[in-house]
Amino acid sequence: MALLSVGLLASCGNKSTGAANGKHQLTFMFRGGDAEKKAYGEAIKAYEKTHKDVTVKIIMTSADNYATKLQAAISGNKTPDVFYVEQNNLMAYADNGVLRDITKDVKKSKVDLNNIWKYGVDSYRYDGKQVGKGDLYALPKDVGPFALGYNKTMFEKNNIPLPDKDKAYTWEEFVKVAQKLTKDTNGDGKIDQYGTGFNVVWSLPALAWSNGADWINKDKTKVTINTPKFAHALQEFADLQNKYHTTPSVKESQSLDTYQRWMKGQLAFFPVGPWDLPTYSKLSFDYDLIPWPTMSTGKSAAYVGSLGIGVSKKTKYGEDAADLAIYLSTNRKAQQILVNNMIQIPTLKDMANKWANEKNHGKPQNRQEFLDIVEKYGRGLPGATTYNSEWYDMFYTDIQPVLDGKKTAAQFVKDEQPKMQSKLDAANQQKKTAEATAGK
Structure with missing residues (x-):
């Protein structure tokens, strides 16, 4: 597992996103284990193939270290361009200028929010008073039914x-x-x-x-x-x-x-x-x-539960960073890569329904229970x-x-x-x- 070091922290934030060989370099910080590392490595490669002017530097931490390392980066004014957002940090990050409001970016992308789990989308809406309403400050990386x-x-x-x-x-x-x-x-x-x-x-x-x-x-x-x-x-x-x-x-x-x-x-x-x-x-x-x-x-x-994918408000390349966040959350090819690596259920509802009803998909047979929790009785x-x-x-x-x-x-x-x-x-x-x- 790749752990975030002082050297990596120095590569985050505004100064890190300069052009490399004529390309914009974005940093993407997330947490997880071997399965997540493999899945996101593949998803980022797929992204770079269709975005020739952008390269993405992956920064990965263990789950236990993520919150501490991200906070250190934020405090040191070296916030990654794109990063996981934990639900309980949304209000503070939005109020304190850490997160970019990506409402217009999402609208411009023409993503069908109705095809994304409502719980996931609403977890990253914030109107300045309460979560669940207002502008979007992230998109769901996943929804995690227990x-x-x-x-x-x-x-x-x-x-x-x-x-x-x-x-x-x-x-x-x-x-x-x-x-x-x-x-x-x-x-x-x-x-x-x-x-x-x-x-x-x-x-x-x-x-x-x-x-x-x-x-x-x-x-x-x-x-x-x-x-x-x-x-x-x-x-x-x-x-x-x-x-x-x-x-x-x-x-x-x-x-x-x-x-x-x-x-x-x-x-x-x-x-x-x-x-x-x-x-x-x-x-x-x-x-x-x-x-x-x-x-x-x-x-x-x-x-x-859910994790979000958010964009730094201070990134030099706001539109590119928002595009990457939207891609990782909603692009069908990216979602298929993540699902194939068995790290989550699809954020897209139609994909999730197909996933739950595939024949001979192995254990567990009743995948529908995951979807029922997200849509019917989970909180x-x-x-x-x-x-x-x-x-x-x-x-x-x-x-x-x-x-x-x-x-x-x-x-x-x-x-x-x-x-x-x-x-x-x-x-x-x-x-x-x-x-x-x-x-x-």
């Missing part, structure tokens, strides 16, 4: 009926099946096969939303976790380990974490994102996707549309006593809400200050 996967081979070996791909388990049904699949398979007196192993950050939202609860109100001014419905959903999540015993304990996870257990075929249920497909294609067992279990609303809910994380996510991050920083069974969910949400509210108030005040500074 589906529920299950070990089909394990179900068959244990003579348990396969889940219905079109009808979700109720929570009670889900727990019972998970308990049946939690067992000692080799007779050594230790459980070595578990029903569940969910990461709280990515999986709790599915339960909370399906129970009619949320972290924040609609106008983003009030934290709303101190309710019976939220406490119930959180307690049920914690009880998977402490009451139902379908999730490995912290001690048991030290020797083998839940991701490793899933990879070894030792978990019945585990979340699956499109970015997992290259790795999961090599699994020794069969798996598929189903809707998330439902709580009191009777409806499934799930997290769907972005609450921290993605506030000025910063510190208030939301605090929830997970403090959550461990509940997961360990040392504190009830009801007591936790009562204690935590005022602390989170203080952080949210600070974020909203930061936004007001930024608006005033920008003359809005």
Whole structure:
């Protein structure tokens, strides 16, 4: 994996985009692993073949390092011409002059925005007050639905009926099946096969939303976790380990974490994102996707994320940079390259529908579940549309006593809400200050 170094940072920004052999050079910064590196290498080569006056310099970081490295580049006035935009940074980047408004560029390109996932496009609209409306400050690199996967081979070996791909388990049904699949398979007196192993950050939202609860109100001014419905959903999540015993304990996870257990075929249920497909294609067992279990609303809910591709407001070559961002997000050839490398589902809806219904496409069979989450029941994380996510991050920083069974969910949400509210108030005040500074 190529990591961003001081030398690479020096090659970003305004000074880097000069002509090379009579060509404009753009810098494109993104994050990922080997699959992303290969995919974008191919996509950029295809772009350069049809744009003879432009060369593109790729700058790649690991996922863990991306935010830090990008912020360093921005602070040093060496912002890449084109770069990944995380949802929770959109407002701050737009307000502080980091991102170019590409609304006119997109209109000029005649891209059909109706054929791009609405959730993806709206994630990068901003009217100066809220995300979801107004001008475009990026286009979606992808949409990332977090589906529920299950070990089909394990179900068959244990003579348990396969889940219905079109009808979700109720929570009670889900727990019972998970308990049946939690067992000692080799007779050594230790459980070595578990029903569940969910990461709280990515999986709790599915339960909370399906129970009619949320972290924040609609106008983003009030934290709303101190309710019976939220406490119930959180307690049920914690009880998977402490009451139902379908999730490995912290001690048991030290020797083998839940991701490793899933990879070894030792978990019945585990979340699956499109970015997992290259790795999961090599699994020794069969798996598929189903809707998330439902709580009191009777409806499934799930997290769907996105990364955007934005353009530096300070780039010397605004139109070329915008053209590259639009190409990577919406060009059919580029999308096909990215999809062939199994790093995402298509951003174009017609391509995605075709992708989901291809014959003999391998695991998972029910690709449609990804699309259903994006279009029907997925939501972005609450921290993605506030000025910063510190208030939301605090929830997970403090959550461990509940997961360990040392504190009830009801007591936790009562204690935590005022602390989170203080952080949210600070974020909203930061936004007001930024608006005033920008003359809005």
